[in-house]
Amino acid sequence: MKLAIRNLDILFGTRHTVQMEELDVDAGEIVGLVGESGSGKSMTASAVLGLAQRVGATVRGSITLDGMELVGASDAVLRTVRGRRIAMIFQSPSGAFNPVMRVGDVFARTLKLHGVASRSDARARAERALTEVLLPTTALDRYPHQLSGGQLQRVAIALALALDAEVLLADEPTSALDVTVQAEVLELMTTLRTRGLAVLLITHDLGVVAEVADRVAVMQAGRIVEVGPTAAVLSTPTSEYTRILLASVPKMKSALGGGSSGA
Ligand SMILES: Nc1ncnc2c1ncn2[C@@H]1O[C@H](COP(=O)(O)OP(=O)(O)O)[C@@H](O)[C@H]1O
Numbered sequence: 530m531k532l533a534i535r536n537l538d539i540l541f542g543t544r545h546t547v548q549m550e551e552l553d554v555d556a557g558e559i560v561g562l563v564g565e566s567g568s569g570k571s572m573t574a575s576a577v578l579g580l581a582q583r584v585g586a587t588v589r590g591s592i593t594l595d596g597m598e599l600v601g602a603s604d605a606v607l608r609t610v611r612g613r614r615i616a617m618i619f620q621s622p623s624g625a626f627n628p629v630m631r632v633g634d635v636f637a638r639t640l641k642l643h644g645v646a647s648r649s650d651a652r653a654r655a656e657r658a659l660t661e662v663l664l665p666t667t668a669l670d671r672y673p674h675q676l677s678g679g680q681l682q683r684v685a686i687a688l689a690l691a692l693d694a695e696v697l698l699a700d701e702p703t704s705a706l707d708v709t710v711q712a713e714v715l716e717l718m719t720t721l722r723t724r725g726l727a728v729l730l731i732t733h734d735l736g737v738v739a740e741v742a743d744r745v746a747v748m749q750a751g752r753i754v755e756v757g758p759t760a761a762v763l764s765t766p767t768s769e770y771t772r773i774l775l776a777s778v779p780k781m782k783s784a785l786g787g788g789s790s791g792a
């Protein structure tokens with residue numbers, strides 16, 4: 530298993546924010562993690578990245594990357610994992626980029642930092658990755674503010690490809706984008722799947738999950754209340770909470786037969 534979470538317990542003081550028994554993401558798989566705002570999705574991602582402690586949380590349990598334990602790992606280990614073996618994209622792409630660095634410099638710096646490529650090789654690698662996400666290589670000469678939100682998400686995905694990342698954590702990657710651009714970014718998630726990445730797609734939007742996720746885990750108040758193949762969870766949800774979530778998505782409701790979600 531590429532990413533395996535077991536008995537994850539994230540606390541703020543004595544308050545349990547996340548209590549997750551089990552969640553796996555395999556290579557070449559997109560797993561959707563859904564739930565309403567505040568259910569603990571982003572804190573779960575923070576724990577995977579070894580960043581939850583930085584905001585004052587206590588993390589217990591096990592999170593393994595290819596069998597390597599990340600909970601309690603040293604800063605040195607986590608630095609080699611974060612942004613390299615585990616890439617991430619967030620809701621606000623502009624916030625993820627240094628405004629005074631050209632995109633090409635971001636690639637050069639990141640690839641060099643992680644020992645993936647020298648400065649001269651970085652350019653070629655970056656150009657290949659940008660082509661894969663259907664951006665012109667001239668994007669390398671642009672500053673973040675010269676690109677749209679959708680283009681910046683493409684750049685972030687290209688960076689994951691250029692780094693040969695194994696896992697992608699995508700936290701609400703399409704929430705700030707308009708619908709047509711959303712679809713294009715989701716399409717790229719499937720490219721990552723083809724490339725063998727393990728993708729954890731975090732969203733409050735079941736419509737997003739329905740588009741691309743192979744499996745879906747539904748979170749409520751820090752716990753997974755339902756997990757299974759996407760088609761099965763969406764067509765025949767077993768938890769009442771999933772039914773409520775489904776009923777709140779208009780297009781899902783129609784897919785289920787006009788809102789007979791209580792049946
Ligand atoms: N820095 C913090 N201090 C205390 N509680 C926090 C902090 N960050 C998040 N939380 C709590 O963790 C819970 C889960 O938050 P989060 O993972 O961001 O939810 P989601 O991403 O599902 O919207 C929230 O209810 C919030 O109160």
Ligand SMILES: [Mg+2]
Pocket residue numbers: 570571572700
């Ligand atoms: Mg969140």
